[in-house]
Amino acid sequence: MSCIGITIYALNCCDFIYIFSYLQKIMLINKSVRKDKILVVDDIFENLLLLETVLESEGYEVSLNEDSKTGLSVVEDWRPDLILLDVMMPELDGYEFTRRIRNNTNLPYIPILLITAHGQSSLVEGLDAGADDFIRKPFDPEELHARVRSLLRLKHTIDERDQMANLREDFVSRFTHDLRTPLVAANRILKLMLEGMFFEVTSEASDVFKTMIGSNEDLLTMVNTLLEVYRHEAGSKSLKLSEFDIQELVREVSQELKHLAEEKGLAMNLEISANNHSLDSIIVGDRIELRRVVTNIIGNAIKFTETGYVNVNLNLNPDIVTIEIQDSGAGISLQEQARLFERFRSGKHQGSGSGLGLYLSRCIIEAHQGSIGVTSEPEQGSKFSINLPRLKAEKIQENLRK
Template structure:
């Protein structure tokens, strides 16, 4: 056995030539690697689905399903939990290796393979695999830590909110005007902090795949009226007018969705419109939209569109491109954590819809949410 037997890993060798498989398997087993084999692309995909490996050695030219198609499916359709490097094995007279790399392969080696080159490329890709696994594990641990932290933070914040409410109600004795003012400020700050913690917790639930939506028929016109009723007290001190403009000629304003999450979505968008508008109005329009998909024979999908327009200062064009990314704070002096719009986007996408923004400095912003009537 070779002096470099310290390496380990499970490797899948995919080749329709038994001689090539035997040669590569013999070389790699001498190094202590565990080798599984597949004689075609279909068998390789089935094995990967059942038991992912650490590296795939993939012949580029095979009958039935070539290495290009296998690579495309591994990278595009299989949605494996961990990244698996792909090493293409190609003949010298196959020039279009670039296509395989563009589809997601990590490296290639030409036949006839030499022992030293094969082992060097295998070791290199297994190092890549280990580093990516370590990175993913660190990311998972970080997300789990943040999720646990935010969950634990909610308990004292909720308790503080209840105690402050009791103080404001006079349940714990009469307060002086100065104390009442201080309690109001403390309660407002506590509510803001609790809202940020709740948003962060929801974001990590989505990202960790722990978010389960309960789909049911939701009447958007009724939901929007409910949200506006809850948020009107925020608009009154500024003298803002909230206008509801519903297209009642539409057949239906009902979508299939998670009512709690849609409530969270529109609460966030409408409260943002109020927060960033100093004077004027917030206009909420609900209407039907028909979108024909390509190709022409595809099913025509009906959408309900909700437009939330404000008369605020607007959003700079440079910020609009990244507005729905996580931790992207705006340049406005009262911008928040940068998670609210990211969470809004995740909620919309979970409902198979879309969200976009149109804005011009000095003329306000329009957030447009489109949700399919039927899913």
């Protein structure tokens, strides 16, 4: 392994935990101290004055608004930490106000406390609209303070979680970029050395250079995979959906990897089947991401199979497309199968990687509203199954937003 590879491997999980803990402390220290902002919307001015007096006694920054439509604009501009909202108001009642806040994807999460004098039916409608809590008129100031404190704790917890997620994503993005740069540069130099650009290369030195290049390329793949995993986990990974031919993709990947199987003396077969001969093989998805999954699963089957075969089957159905990759390898125990698609859970095979490839494959398939699984027995080979529903792009995007 190259010096760069040794350095990167030395950065273990404990290092990551320490770094993230340190970043979290820095974030909390640098967090500006400010008053919590509360927007109160009620069409009765006397109610506004009463709520202002009660809330300001606890040190909150309070904004009052008698008009619910104007209140929506205040939410956009002022971004309160909590909204106290009367249910019965002219023009725009509390239910519709709440629905518009919840449907506005440009806003962060803002808890909403409904103030009502009506019966249970109105509470149900308000909670269904997206409100977080309610209090009845006439209210007890102590009860109001307790409910406000509870919702503000929820708001702070969610905000801190989101800040840490953004911080982690930014850190991983920068970190992986800083790792990729020296790896790519080192490989360029090593390849020039292998080609004899600087000195005559002996057969022994050639083997050493090839090993170093291979190690760096493995690390580069791991770094890229790590970045993709964190993008999926942070919800910042956007699928580039389009119509494409899944049969063409599976054939393409199988053909590209066939020479690897042949080098190991493995038979590799591809079979296409359809329940209805008139079915086409056009589906909607992110072709690049799905190609990554198919390449990973077939590549693993070849890598961990020493003798026998690797069979790829594409089954086309009206509502779903299934890709099965079956091998005659060593098989996987039930205990390993239970955690195979978890993050950093590599198998016990010799040569198993970082444990990110299958986890990333699961993330990609689930983002397409599909599923991926394995059936296997020790010494009986394994069969990985990828199920992709035939969905329209709009449906996939809608599910992703959820």
